[in-house]
Amino acid sequence: MNFLAKIHVNYKPSVLDPKAEAIKTALTRMSMDNVSSVLYGKYFELELTADSVAAANTQVDRICDELLANVNMETYRFELEEQSEVRE
C-alpha cells in the first residue's frame, strides 16, 4: 500500500517562539492589528509504502518522534492518505 503522510510540527504552547513574534511585529507594521496570534511551524510530506494503515501510522509516528520533531519543545500531528500509486 502507498501512503502520503502530511506532517505538521509546531512549538509547544509553553515555548515562546521568537520567529512567530517577529512575524507578528511585521503584521502590526502592515496595520494588520486584528491578527491576534501567529503560529510558525514546519510542514513535511512523506511518501511511503507499508503493509497496512496501522503499520504506516506506527512508522510515521516514530519518524516524527525521533527525527522531525524535538519533543522537548515541539509537538507534531499527521494525516495519512492512501494513494493508488506513488506520485511522480
Added chain:
Amino acid sequence: MRAAVLSFPGSNCDRDLLWALDTMSGIDSELVPASAEHLDNYDLVCVPGGFSYGDYLRSGAIARFSPVMSSLREHADRGGLVLGICNGFQILCEAGLLPGALQWNRNLNFICEPEPLRVVNTDSAFSNVYSQDQEIVLPIAHGEGNYYAAPDTLAKIEANGQVIFRYVDNPNGSLNDIAGLTNAAGNVLGMMPHPERAVEQLLGGTDGLGVFASLKAQCEEATTNAAR
C-alpha cells in the same frame, strides 16, 4: 589522560578544541571522524562547535544519527566524560544525553560576543578548579542557544545541582540563565560558551583553561584512586 575530539561534516571548532586540549592543556588528544565505529580508551570525548550537517531541520538533529553516536552513548553510559560545546551541546540534547533543548535566541540575532558567566557549581569534573560563584568571561557565538526545558525537567535539573555555568546578563533568553549544565550522573556537560576560544591572551583571555584543567584534575584523581 586521552581525549577524542569528534569531527562532523560542518564542525568548525574541532581544531581549536584540539589546540586547547593538546597544546594549551597538555592532554593527549586526537580528532575522530563522525564515521568512526569505536571510541575505546578515551577518558574524555569532546563534541565541538560548528554547523554539523548544515544544522538542517534543527541544530544537531542530523548529527545525532552519525555512526559515532552509538559509541558516544556507550562511552557516556559507562561513566566516560563527555564535553559538548555550542553545536556539541545542541547535539547532546538532540541525542537525549542531556535534558532539554536549544531554541532560537530570544532576539533572533546570531550573537558573537565575550559573555560574562558565573560558575555556580564547582563540585563537577568540568569546573573543579574554579572558585564558587567565580565570574569568568568566555566568547559565545550562536543563533540557537536559548535553553529550554519543561518545568518539571527544569525543577529536577536545579534540585540535582546540574547547572554549572549561568549567564550574568542573559543574552539569549535561556531559562534560569543556564549557559552550561550536566546530566544527572554529572559525567556529560553541555555549554553554549566556548572555553576553547579563551585559552591564551592572544585570544583575549584565558578563563576557558579552567574547564580543561578541571577535566585533567578529575582524570588524574581517578587514576590515583584506581592505583590505590
